[in-house]
Amino acid sequence: MSSVNEFPPSPITTLTPELTDSLHKRTQAVLSYLVKTNSISTFFKDADILSDFRGALSANDGLETILADPERLFSTYHENVGLSAYENYLPFVSRLFEKPCQTSSVENLMAPGLPYFIAHSSGTSGGATKHFPKYRHPEHMSTSTSQTMQASNPVSKRGGKNCIAFSLGYRQVVTPINEEGDVGRQIPVCLMSSGTIRMYSEMTVERDPIYKTIRIPNNSSPLACSFIPNYKSFLFMHALFALQEPQVELINTMFSTIFRDMCRIIDEQWETLVQCIEAGTIPELESIENVRENLQTFLQPSPDRAKELRKIGKATDSPGWFTKIWPGLRTVVAISSGPFATVVPELRHYIGPDVVLQTLGINCSEAFLALAYDNRDPSLYKVVGSDDIIEFLPIDQPEESEYLTQTWNVEVGKKYEVILTTRDGFWRYRLGDVVEIVGFDPRDGQPIIHYLERRNVHIRLANEITTEKQLQDALASVSQSLGGVSEFCVSPDYRRSIPRYAFFVEPHNEYDSTAPRAPATLHTYLQQHNENYLKESTAGKIDKPSVHVLKQGTFSDFREWKIRATNSASGQIKVPPVVWDEVTRKWLEERVLQEF
Structure with a gap:
């Protein structure tokens, strides 16, 4: 990471053969370490999702032999490890929470030894908390x-x-x-x-x-x-x-x-x-x-x-x-x-x-994904290529491992879901974060990205799907008329016969005389930028959004409320972009000052 007074070079749009080769070799080296280190883990030995990989290693003269050939190891990994989700790990991770917890049951669970700590997700969106054992590494x-x-x-x-x-x-x-x-x-x-x-x-x-x-x-x-x-x-x-x-x-x-x-x-x-x-x-x-x-x-x-x-x-x-x-x-x-x-x-x-x-970087409960690239542009991040295997699934391709793209093959301007194989024993894990490739660092070739949104965060009331990014952009079109929106979330509004989106907004200043027009402006924006929203709203299946102006400090109170409710530490509670649970929606409605 550059210091405040030192700025990195501008990203390049095409990799040189030397940088491509460097990225390829670095990925092979990291994969060799992960396979050699974590092959002793219970998950590696017993998990169904790795059965093809284990079989392929055995068929290729065993682990030690294939580790001596990094190119062959990478090919075997690429062809035999499918995409995974948290549900694949839950039966193993849950052993850490058994009463009593036996050392023999959890030692070498996901990686060698015992975890140093167990990271938990915030669970802000109402889903069950996820747990990620984290190990000390060289x-x-x-x-x-x-x-x-x-x-x-x-x-x-x-x-x-x-x-x-x-x-x-x-x-x-x-x-x-x-x-x-x-x-x-x-x-x-x-x-x-x-x-x-x-x-x-x-x-x-x-x-x-x-x-x-x-x-x-x-x-x-x-x-x-x-x-x-x-x-x-x-x-x-x-x-x-x-x-x-x-x-x-x-x-x-x-x-x-x-x-x-x-x-x-x-x-x-x-x-x-x-x-x-x-x-x-x-x-x-x-x-x-x-x-x-x-x-x-x-x-x-x-x-x-x-x-x-x-x-x-x-x-x-x-x-x-x-x-x-x-x-x-x-x-x-x-x-x-x-x-x-x-x-x-x-x-x-x-x-x-x-x-x-x-910005320090994109640091999630699962792994460190990227570090800040340029202090002049907080939206630019550089993918970390030294600790975990980071791969990219094009969002316009089938959600299968055969379509994964490596760091040296990603295309500038294209959007991808991030896939992680981590030091802590997760294999081709679907992170759910969507990024856009901006270019490459000319010094080592690592991709430079913009973070866009969570792939699975959207609102759908009919046959449309409106993503987190589309909701953000729509609100930006009316932010100033609402007093400069500092935080917001969206919830389904079923109070009328035709459902609609309810935007809960907390402004920095007083809203102006044009604020009552915000619902119509939001409606028009979504119609212009979401083909299915246009189709469903024109068919009378989605009505103009409602806008609920919250009193200042509401989302700060939300963080405090959620910390109490989830027994979480201060520091990670985030406002979910889309709210589905009734309890949170009612909590927000109690703090509305004005509805448009």
Whole structure:
């Protein structure tokens, strides 16, 4: 990843023979490592979806023989490993949650040894939570993790501080028991980000009481903040310690929506925060009892800093208020592309035009997919080619493994679903993310991509299918008339005889006099850009959308509500683009200020 002051070369559109050969050899090397390493796993030996692969390896003189011929191994893999989904792994992964969990049952389950942690999906869309065992790997197979961790908490050459708002909490701890009845390892079930930080820094669950007493020298917040389970309290305390520190240079919240929520807390609770800094006191906040004493240790009275902050005041009328609070603020690390781009105008109001809004990469619970390519364009990502096998399924081809395309064969401008074979024992796993190829890095040939959407996220009321990207683009056509939409979701609206799409929107500002025309504008846009929507609406099967304007702060409250409901840590809850479940829909309807 490039630093703020260094920019990468422009992507090229055609690979040279040398780059093609390099990509080919790199993929073969990674595949050889994965097959050799994970062939001892229970999943590799027993899973039905790998039976053809196992048979082909045996027919080709065995594993050791074929490992000596990388080209032959790749050919055998390509021809005999089909696409997989989470259902193929669930019978194996579920062994980790048996009561009691026996070490003999889960050791070498997906990869050698025991997992260091188990990543869980957010389950925001109402589906069942998925679990992904994550294992420690050698340094040469963990380059994306190392790069991401180094970029997420860099050491300033000027002595500046970082505000790192990451959670270290977990949903539960899995404790496999050996034949003697002893617990060999405590395995946290947590967010991918939480587990990655723990694994990279070798932070075991057993030592959590010690971590809660520590503040990393270049961080504004003590680690105790990262153990606060309540979302609003978590953000308040990170904001409090950041405000106390005038030398903050970087703020890292992972997602732009979380940073926006922190901005609003600073805005709305400014006087309370300044008073706490002046007196060195912590207010009564929910769910901080277990770390309150640890937090108090680091919050000493700072009357001079409080005086500085009062002199600055709530300068929210002009962009760049935060650069007055922190004159050295240079970078905000937060994913701000795709569905997270809508909050960027509001963020810019707080940080101004010169602070770099930087994305670490596309990091999902399953694997690290891509790293940010160019800080000037947060939508550009470079595919990681060193840790996992990443393949591409053209979205206009049958959903079968024989149509998979390799990194050196993808076409610029074409859209693909990402397929993963991972270090952690998943084989040709359908990630469901759709990307568009922008070009290739001229230095090593890796594809440069735009993230587009989730393949399986759409709304359908008749015989049309409207994708997440189409919904985003449609809303962009009316965003300004609705006050600048910062977040939204869509739900089916069956209150009339003809169904319609219900857009729930949270604006940054007041909507204007043209807002009542938004439903008609959305309807026209969808008709012009979705042939089947046009056909079904013309036939009277879909009516004009309804638009529901939510009160400001609704989606921040949604994140807090979902964290409570799912027992998840702060940091990964996202607003689902399409809401189907009745509970969430009713929750949103209770917060509607105006309907058009």
